[in-house]
């Protein structure tokens with residue numbers, strides 16, 4: 083069942099397995115009662131106390147008409163109380179949101195990268211079904227600060243732009259002398275997601291599963307071929323740090339690899355803040371000013387290189403979490419990931435910030451322009467961008483890493499699938515027919531993602547922040563993240579503390595991979611299915 087309003091509002095109602103809900107209530111009480119004294123606690127837990135705290139923000143899931151290169155498209159949107167996409171919360175503000183569903187159908191919105199109690203995660207578990215058309219669902223949890231985003235986890239609405247930024251300021255934000263600019267990327271097609279999916283599978287998802295299981299064994303396609311060619315496919319509890327075996331026919335030196343699959347879907351346009359390069363957003367900036375770019379890759383199945391052109395920037399956060407600054411002009415961003423980049427602008431001028439599609443000359447972006455600067459027209463590029471890789475990931479180091487601790491449990495997860503049949507799996511299983519990976523509160527968990535396929539997969543874990551601790555067998559004290567890319571033939575290990583009991587999805591954020599089965603569940607002991 084869905085937690086009802088009273089549970090989420092902090093009236094102290096317990097759910098059957100809602101330890102995390104209770105924890106958030108404790109925070110709420112402390113906030114409400116700061117300076118008043120604990121003895122009044124019971125009396126204060128009332129509507130009056132609630133009214134004294136910040137009011138709910140209304141977020142509306144709706145449809146809208148978008149102009150894409152002169153052609154109208156009906157898409158979804160998530161509009162905040164100020165009429166702009168998404169939400170911005172100030173430091174210390176709770177995520178207290180009334181989500182109004184005006185989409186004309188059911189929906190459910192996931193707060194990507196945030197750490198709410200599991201029943202507020204916006205994932206369609208049996209206990210938390212989608213919201214009916216016309217209904218309003220309340221959410222209330224303490225958010226974590228940084229660059230996040232929100233998107234539907236119901237049907238294929240996310241492909242139709244039911245996505246928006248979710249920015250949470252930290253205590254230092256108001257004191258920083260810099261302009262905050264959000265850049266959200268999308269891939270766009272006039273075809274419906276159903277048409278796109280049918281084009282990929284050639285038939286139906288069920289047929290693709292059957293074909294994969296029949297011809298290649300569970301996991302299917304290239305994974306099956308790789309296995310039959312004798313490649314390592316660790317099953318469980320593989321703690322080896324040996325590098326992943328290179329796949330035949332791969333050229334690791336040229337940036338792009340021979341035979342590697344990029345860009346499953348051919349898109350009609352790439353959007354930056356809902357606009358194409360033909361009519362880009364021009365953001366007015368101060369001469370010589372400092373800018374914090376918050377880049378969100380909200381694309382369904384496209385990855386980009388952020389190209390700062392004449393500018394130099396410093397990556398200072400990944401997926402909302404601070405990293406030791408890494409300078410550069412060109413930064414890869416996988417699906418669902420975020421990059422915060424600080425830029426000190428030169429005296430004056432117009433500066434395109436481009437997102438270049440991997441394996442393509444196509445691009446999108448915004449233009450930072452000082453007053454009076456001439457802005458010239460832009461089109462697609464002339465040079466093909468290389469495949470997005472983990473070159474940046476390998477250089478990242480968290481400002482606040484996990485404490486040093488040996489894992490209590492290691493889960494090895496094999497990524498499987500291919501373009502033909504188009505069916506993608508985890509550990510040889512297709513969602514929803516999966517065996518949950520169990521964990522217990524208090525454990526340090528490590529996950530080894532092993533990718534023998536010919537594609538890169540951006541893997542996202544719900545409800546937890548993890549640290550990247552090894553790439554292709556090389557250990558590092560890497561970034562804190564919620565989404566990590568696993569390169570073709572590569573492997574990535576991440577670690578996290580099991581501190582948020584519930585049911586949590588782990589999946590590929592290439593939405594068509596997810597749609598054909600590339601998803602599984604982490605489930606805490608004691609949480610009912």
Ligand SMILES: [Cu+2]
Nearest residue numbers: 539590592595
């Ligand atoms: Cu994938």
